[in-house]
Every structure is written in C-alpha cells, then in structure tokens.
Amino acid sequence: MNTKRLKLTLEFPNNALVSELSGPHGKHLARLEQKLGVKVDLRGNLMSIEGDGRDAASAVLRALYARLEAGEHISAAEIDSEIRFANETDDKVSAHTGSPMLRTWSGKNLRARSPAQAAYLDLMRTHPLVFGIGPAGTGKTYLAAAFGAHLLYERRVERLILSRPALEAGERLGFLPGDLKEKIDPYLRPLYDALMDVIGEPALKMMEQGIIEVAPLAFMRGRTLSRAFVILDEAQNTTAPQMKMFLTRLGEDSRMVVTGDASQSDLPGGRAEGLNQALSILKGVEGVAVAQFADKDVVRHALVTRIVTAYNAADRAANAKKHKSEHKPEEDED
Numbered sequence: 001m002n003t004k005r006l007k008l009t010l011e012f013p014n015n016a017l018v019s020e021l022s023g024p025h026g027k028h029l030a031r032l033e034q035k036l037g038v039k040v041d042l043r044g045n046l047m048s049i050e051g052d053g054r055d056a057a058s059a060v061l062r063a064l065y066a067r068l069e070a071g072e073h074i075s076a077a078e079i080d081s082e083i084r085f086a087n088e089t090d091d092k093v094s095a096h097t098g099s100p101m102l103r104t105w106s107g108k109n110l111r112a113r114s115p116a117q118a119a120y121l122d123l124m125r126t127h128p129l130v131f132g133i134g135p136a137g138t139g140k141t142y143l144a145a146a147f148g149a150h151l152l153y154e155r156r157v158e159r160l161i162l163s164r165p166a167l168e169a170g171e172r173l174g175f176l177p178g179d180l181k182e183k184i185d186p187y188l189r190p191l192y193d194a195l196m197d198v199i200g201e202p203a204l205k206m207m208e209q210g211i212i213e214v215a216p217l218a219f220m221r222g223r224t225l226s227r228a229f230v231i232l233d234e235a236q237n238t239t240a241p242q243m244k245m246f247l248t249r250l251g252e253d254s255r256m257v258v259t260g261d262a263s264q265s266d267l268p269g270g271r272a273e274g275l276n277q278a279l280s281i282l283k284g285v286e287g288v289a290v291a292q293f294a295d296k297d298v299v300r301h302a303l304v305t306r307i308v309t310a311y312n313a314a315d316r317a318a319n320a321k322k323h324k325s326e327h328k329p330e331e332d333e334d
Helices: 015-022 024-036 054-069 076-086 090-098 115-126 140-153 170-175 180-198 202-209 240-247 273-281 302-326
Strands: 007-011 039-043 046-050 101-103 109-111 129-133 159-163 212-214 228-232 255-260 288-292
Touching: 007 054, 015 024, 015 054, 024 039, 024 054, 024 076, 046 054, 054 076, 076 115, 101 140, 115 129, 115 140, 115 288, 129 140, 129 273, 140 159, 140 180, 140 228, 140 255, 159 180, 180 202, 180 212, 202 212, 240 255, 240 273, 255 273
Parallel strands: 129 255, 129 288, 159 212, 159 228, 228 255
Antiparallel strands: 007 046, 039 046, 101 109
16 A cells, blocks of 8 residues: 655745755755654745654744845844754743743844743742752753843843852952952853843943942842842852851742752762752742753753763662662572
8 A cells, every 4th residue: 555655745935044044055954854743845835744754844944034025134043943842842932932932232133942841930920039040051041131131131130139149269369360240240141141142242341330240159148139030040059057147148029040950069078069059949939940950951052962861870870889888689609
C-alpha cells in the first residue's frame, strides 16, 4: 500500500520578508530542517513542510515571520529559541505569540528564548520576590538586569541595586585600590554587561547619579530598600545569615530577584547553604516564586548545553556511586 507523507503548506504575503525568513542561501530553513527533522520546500511565497515535525516547524516559521513583520532581526539564536517553544506542548506553542517581551531603551525588543525564560519574566512581573535557579547560560542574571532596567524605564521603581557576594575579596576589600565600586566591579561584571546591553551609555550616567547602585552584599546590613529593584547574583555563595539579612532588606514598593546555581557554590564543602535553606524555608510563602531552569534551557553556545549536561551526568553518577557504597551491606564474618 502506497502512502503519501502528509505536507503542510504555509503562505506568507510579503516576498521580501520570506527571503529574510529563508536566510542567506536558505541557511535558516536548513537549520530548521536539521533541528526538527523536516523537509521545507520554498516556492515564491509558499512553503511546504514535510515530516513528522511539520506542526512544530509551522509554529516556528509563523513566529519568526511575525518577528520580521515587527521589524526584528532573526538569526540562528532566534530560530533555536522558537524551536525550544515548539518542542513544548501545543498549548505552549500557540501561546508563544503572547510570551513576555521587554522593550529596551534603544528600542530593541528583548524576548524570552525558552519557555523557562518566559515563565521567569512572568514571575518577575507578578511576585515581589523571585528566585531564578539553574545552570550557567540560562539567562537568569541577564533577564533580571533587563527586567530591572525595564521597570526603571517605566518609572515603576526609582533605583536598581546590584549585589553579589565577593568571596575572593572578603575582608580584604579595604586593601584593594580604588573606591568601593572599583573594588567589586569584577564580581558584578555580568550585571553590568546586561545593563549596558539593554540601557546603553545612559547606564553610566545613572550610576553616577545613584539611580543604579553597586551594593556589595557585606555592606547591605541595616538598610531598607524602598522603591527599588534589587538583584542578588551568585546567591549560591551566600551563607544562611547573609541570605536572611539580604531578604529582610526588602522595603515598600520594592522587588527582589535572587539568582544562583546550587551546583557551583564556592563556599567550604561546596554547599550552597544560604540559597538552599532559603528555598526550603520560603517554599509556599505568599509572594515568593521560584523559576527553575534546566540543562535544556541553556541559551549560550550549543556546546555549553552539552558541557553542562555532561557535568551534571557525571555528578549524578558520582552521587549514585557514593550512595551505593554507603549503603552496601557488610558481609557476615565467618
């Protein structure tokens, strides 16, 4: 019995945008074919899609075309982003057109690049305290800084405060050259990079005016932070007393985001003491939300995803081996 593979045909009205959608020498379509295991045939403004992943491919192409219509640029990163959404359930794919998006100061649209990022942005909009937990490269820090800048732009907060443990400096902060900001700049560079990307040069003036403030974790005690968006980065390096002290700085009309990766703590023994305790104690507390990222949510170079996955697999194997050896029954002596 001969069976013909089902095809799905899409029609796009703007031939110029179809050319951008296809990419130079069709490389965007080739990437889509490779990632979703489909065959895309382009004829004029018609695209026929063949293969088991045709529905997902259709959702990706429609979303990318909508971006082009909005004046956005698409690249391999945007294609991979839409594929992440398409690999979720059909409901999530159909809902993606309304996923969270931030407008940067330069007029650029900043979109979530994974369902986990979309959920993270939603939680930051609706909760005064959000924990962003997961491996490196998932956008936890970048999106927190971008959202804080967005709130500044909308005048919903008056200050953006950046904080991060500086373990390497510790009590030796006073012996380093320069003022306080210069001493801890190296530790806050990821936050600065995000701010410069979403705000640009005005960020420097805001720092001079105190609208954007650098606040080392060790110097936060005794403060009450009102009408501010506060970010604690690298929270896996906080002790339990430090975390409690930081969380209780929250003042009127303020919001906090705490980001961290419990598997990369630099504390003695590698235990993310403050972060893990806070997540346990605050579970179920009204106003507190947790955005959990996984290996699949890494949005850096594709190799980073494989590196994170490999390390996590090795850690699980080592823990399983340790657990097995600890619970191995002793042999009876003759």
